[in-house]
Amino acid sequence: MLSFVNDYSEGAHPAVLQRLIDTNMEQLPGYGRDRYCSSAARKIAEACSCPQAQVFFMAGGTQTNQTIVSCILKPWQGLVAADTGHVNVHEAGAIEAVDHKVLTVEGDRGKIRPDTLDSYLEGFYADGNHEQMVFPGMVYISHPTEYGTLYTRQELEQLSDICHRYEIPLYLDGARLGYGLVAPGTDVDLDDIAALCDIFYIGGTKVGALCGEAVVFPKGDAPEHMSTMIKRRGALLAKGRLLGIQFDALFTDDLYKRISRNAIDTATMIKEALRERGYQIYMDSPTNQTFVRLDNRKMEELAEHVAFDFWERSDADHTIIRFATSWATSIEDTKALIDLL
Amino acid sequence: MLSFVNDYSEGAHPAVLQRLIDTNMEQLPGYGRDRYCSSAARKIAEACSCPQAQVFFMAGGTQTNQTIVSCILKPWQGLVAADTGHVNVHEAGAIEAVDHKVLTVEGDRGKIRPDTLDSYLEGFYADGNHEQMVFPGMVYISHPTEYGTLYTRQELEQLSDICHRYEIPLYLDGARLGYGLVAPGTDVDLDDIAALCDIFYIGGTKVGALCGEAVVFPKGDAPEHMSTMIKRRGALLAKGRLLGIQFDALFTDDLYKRISRNAIDTATMIKEALRERGYQIYMDSPTNQTFVRLDNRKMEELAEHVAFDFWERSDADHTIIRFATSWATSIEDTKALIDLL
């Protein structure tokens, strides 16, 4: 059975695993104070062209979003996100569990349009009653978004400008960042993100690691006592090395981007095959997720041979499904999928 | 200067104040264990035709909503509300401050339409991924709504049916309940609410009391240790008598409804005058709030002589404003306002 069900089906990229094997019996300090965490942080800072950057490692995306929100927002503030944002929909209330409201604005295929954000913020402060409302305290975007779409550099610049005009930080969730950085047509690289966002995380779980996300404060202005606050959220691994070693490997010799390209190449093969065969691409997205609208009968046929993600019902006879590729997707499997289409 | 700015501008209704005066030097037990709290609870239960009802008193509406939510919802649940609901917009994140998400559905002039609720709940459980989402755990409605509109009995029956089909309680915020109960054309009385809602509160602050809301569990199924949970939210007054005595007065000889009628009578005078003079009523509502769309020049003229609530900008030249009446609004003031229009 072929599987295109998600981008976290395998373990670690072999090169990452090898580093875990090679270092396994080294005795290292705990709680992220080991030399691999330092080295990984340094390499990430370099990749961001931000020597002053501070980097923290956590195990998963929801944990990261929750911890960052709880460290950054003031008690009277909420997190501005697209209505479709992961923090709003698929984190089981993790943001509210740390006492903060998700303030939603209408998303455009997963993205927050700069003009939408601007209107929202202007409207908030124009409302004379806003002292009894939740203040916008940080803006959350994902890149790629939950729909695989990407911001342009100009859009990020505009969002960044708006945030800074209102003196609130811009936070980017990069759970699938690698796939965004190497997508065809993107003009956004890691140093752009570091220059335009106040906080962001580089996803490891979906891009070559067993687990792990690297939170970056590109300006080196992380709140004080971060490690205590990470501990308090249950997010500080005793063996922080597990995260440091993996990110050290991922940011050695550009491995992070190199392995990401496979996901794009295979996704592009799938998208082209779908277009050639006249399938209806549901949402045009340049990264590793492909959304397609299928006749239900066809979907059921496919489901006998390949695992994919049910996305949503389209109408009585049609369904939107998703094929996800990753660093681990083989050309053979991709061709086999195409043959089935 | 006339004031129609809100419905909590004065102190207590004179009859309520008189009871506070009469009982002032009585020595009574603390924390709601006094005989006036008991008597008020009994009278409210009678007014609801629910002898088994349990009643708790708290000082204000946001506190009440927050405390009830924290007592009723399970950790994995959120509160379903109209996007315009007070809990979603104007409580400064009090629901999130007790760890719960407000799950919004599109409101219809402040109300949740039964079909909207039904679709939302059906859609939630149809989503295969809902295990990582916030589960709907209680439905919040206000009656009158924030826009002064009212549910019909049939609508409440439908909402109640839907909630019970999904085994979640229906909670009614009655901050202005008195004004709803005596509004022209309503077919919803207190015993209907008690029969159809699982929890509701009867607003005192806006209907004759100095402060205070009475939470009713009509089936007598309040969670255990309610008083500890109320204390834990800072919502248990040492001199619980302050609330008990006021509600005892309000529910003696039907005072609660009797004083509510004045708000309706004066609001009706205003609405009729507006219609006669060709003003554009912004939202038709049968209770004590009147929303009207004014030319900005007219609005500025009016503002020299009367205080009202700015509601929202309509267009460059027009604004929506609100006139609120209450038990305390005098016929003289109402006539003076009408003369100004």
Next chain:
Amino acid sequence: MLSFVNDYSEGAHPAVLQRLIDTNMEQLPGYGRDRYCSSAARKIAEACSCPQAQVFFMAGGTQTNQTIVSCILKPWQGLVAADTGHVNVHEAGAIEAVDHKVLTVEGDRGKIRPDTLDSYLEGFYADGNHEQMVFPGMVYISHPTEYGTLYTRQELEQLSDICHRYEIPLYLDGARLGYGLVAPGTDVDLDDIAALCDIFYIGGTKVGALCGEAVVFPKGDAPEHMSTMIKRRGALLAKGRLLGIQFDALFTDDLYKRISRNAIDTATMIKEALRERGYQIYMDSPTNQTFVRLDNRKMEELAEHVAFDFWERSDADHTIIRFATSWATSIEDTKALIDLL
């Protein structure tokens, strides 16, 4: 039946009640923006000799403690209190409900000894592992304490010095402050407290008001958006006037202290009578609470004629009970109690 069971058995002091009556039909803005709140704040600031002081009103003590803690502490900090402190024992977890730990130090008859605090803070920072511990973020003391004892000015100076050396605020819970200010032998007046504490509250509920506590930031350095944070905790009354008017009355013509003296005078009569009759005073305290150790038979006899508070079992045959007096305690009742002893 005589009652000495607590100091919140009656309603408001008649002069306070009269002000509520006199102002009842005045139309005033909501949420503490009325002129009585302003006037009360100004009078309190004067009484503290701190013209720059900021004053906020809340309805009760637990609510006040909870709200202040949630506004002041950073996420990695806890509240240092005596093990017997009200916040640690009798607030149903209200501090933890806003996410903060109560860090206890051993109390000395309700008080924190300066050397105890100093050792605790020194020890905390001496522990190399403290990055994974809860940092002391504010010191909580009560004055009078839960045992009716008082700090001397020197002790307050020492506590204040220690706190400032560690750069954490000193917070004083003055639920019964009036009774402390006029106690025999005290050298601590309101302006001492204002000079030495960073935040404190002046208790109204137990000293003449129907409800209400006045939080004072004597340096005028309240956190930004306090009113939003108060609202978010459900602690912002729509009719803020209820608190403003009462405190305005209490701080007019020194009423607050004048009415407090009655509690001391009557408590002193009781203490003297007990001593004369050879009763064993359990804890020597100069304020309105009197703790006495009684033979159980005697206790049961007394209980037929007078209500008092059971404090704790002493041994199989003896019990500690508490007589509380207040502004409302009459000389007649006091004499009647003494006759029974």
Next chain:
Amino acid sequence: MLSFVNDYSEGAHPAVLQRLIDTNMEQLPGYGRDRYCSSAARKIAEACSCPQAQVFFMAGGTQTNQTIVSCILKPWQGLVAADTGHVNVHEAGAIEAVDHKVLTVEGDRGKIRPDTLDSYLEGFYADGNHEQMVFPGMVYISHPTEYGTLYTRQELEQLSDICHRYEIPLYLDGARLGYGLVAPGTDVDLDDIAALCDIFYIGGTKVGALCGEAVVFPKGDAPEHMSTMIKRRGALLAKGRLLGIQFDALFTDDLYKRISRNAIDTATMIKEALRERGYQIYMDSPTNQTFVRLDNRKMEELAEHVAFDFWERSDADHTIIRFATSWATSIEDTKALIDLL
């Protein structure tokens, strides 16, 4: 440089790592729904002699304690722990961060004595005022404790009896459980723990895994929607396989206990050597931690050649230090340490 600083200095036990290597490219479902999680759960249930047991995997100990507390305690309840308990001292307030108080009882070398617990619970319910206090809702013990000590079976039976008499669950933190199970003289095995505790976790991070703890509900009575609640705490790994595979390896062919013995053997060598040489063992404990009181000069000499944990200052001239061993400690290193002593 030798290191005896803690028991989480190395990566995974080689056999555990091998399983990660062998399974690395298998495509598996996410979020703990893979076959290794199922298999590990089944093997753990067997090892506990509890076929009905339910098992959940989380990444670290603080996260596990926090999540379990937030799933089990009711809003009015706190967690009873020894004053020295990890949850009280070294988790940066993670329990309070999920809104619950740690109710401390005096510990006896890390343990809660059954009579201490009994008195505490009896005293709590004897206090007439307990409705405004935090109710004891679960008892937390660690085994081995933070001091390396162990409960006897009789003590666990007594604690279990007391808990069940008061209808609250007994929860055991087994961060170092392996080292306890194979300690000399213990009469407590895994099936005793499963029979006597309501919830417990089997520590992986300190006993052979890269990360991971296995929470066991031996009666199969885990709360509903556990996976949503785990997600909401940021504790649900997308690649749940990382935990499942490791625990599957640890519970295959008794690996968990087999590798634990090395820690005991090496610790025993150290303890014997210390005794022979006349060192003062600070606290007698049969597991992998050895606490010894050293002359500061001696300590400084040692510190040049071996890393150990500073525990606490004993007096001006002496210090308590800790040597920790683990599954990874070599006989050579142990002998080298002994030579230095």
